[in-house]
Amino acid sequence: MINLILFGPPGSGKGTQAENIVKKYSFLHISTGDLLREEMKNETKLGLKAKNFMDKGDLVPDEVVIGMLEDKLRNNQQAKGIIFDGFPRTVNQAKALDRMLETLNKSIDRVLSLKVNDEVLVERLLKRGAISGRADDRNESVIRNRIEKYWNKTSPVAEYYDSKCVLMEIPGEGSIGETFELLCGQLEMLVE
Ligand code: AMP
Numbered sequence: 001m002i003n004l005i006l007f008g009p010p011g012s013g014k015g016t017q018a019e020n021i022v023k024k025y026s027f028l029h030i031s032t033g034d035l036l037r038e039e040m041k042n043e044t045k046l047g048l049k050a051k052n053f054m055d056k057g058d059l060v061p062d063e064v065v066i067g068m069l070e071d072k073l074r075n076n077q078q079a080k081g082i083i084f085d086g087f088p089r090t091v092n093q094a095k096a097l098d099r100m101l102e103t104l105n106k107s108i109d110r111v112l113s114l115k116v117n118d119e120v121l122v123e124r125l126l127k128r129g130a131i132s133g134r135a136d137d138r139n140e141s142v143i144r145n146r147i148e149k150y151w152n153k154t155s156p157v158a159e160y161y162d163s164k165c166v167l168m169e170i171p172g173e174g175s176i177g178e179t180f181e182l183l184c185g186q187l188e189m190l191v192e
Pocket of ligand 1: 010032033034036053054055057058059060061065085086087088089090093136146
């Protein structure tokens, strides 16, 4: 099983590229943002708790997200490969993921980090908000807070994986197709 993290700030294209990878390689896509939105839609206790953070563009507390991820991982051990999208977002989450994978005798094979300039991210997210209906994509100050949280809390995760020699940076400002080709170039080395 290949364990891949698609890493990058909000709006860098993780979700879109994860879908492309799923189509080509039949990996399982685990997006903590999607899982949280599903919990919110179903008005579960977890969803109601997460909503307070997500509406403001803040990170949902580690223990909530880690517990949710553990359940998902436990139920999908037969997957050919997994793409983690939007997780881990803190070094604490990255360490928890390592521990979970270790109990399954596995580890993260590659972290593909999409690089996109902040102003391009704001522009992309506002455009997405106009069609997606996602409340956190419609308000520029919420978008800017999400990007700030990325730089303050999430970007150290890249250093964590760099120290483990699994980080690979990918330019993410080209077209969807161009970025996908760059990602596939990396993936071909992992999938025989
Ligand atoms: P996303 O769909 O990945 O952009 O995530 C949307 C929102 O869900 C984020 O702004 C956070 O509030 C929350 N979220 C998603 N994944 C995580 C995570 N791994 N840790 C904390 N909060 C998260």
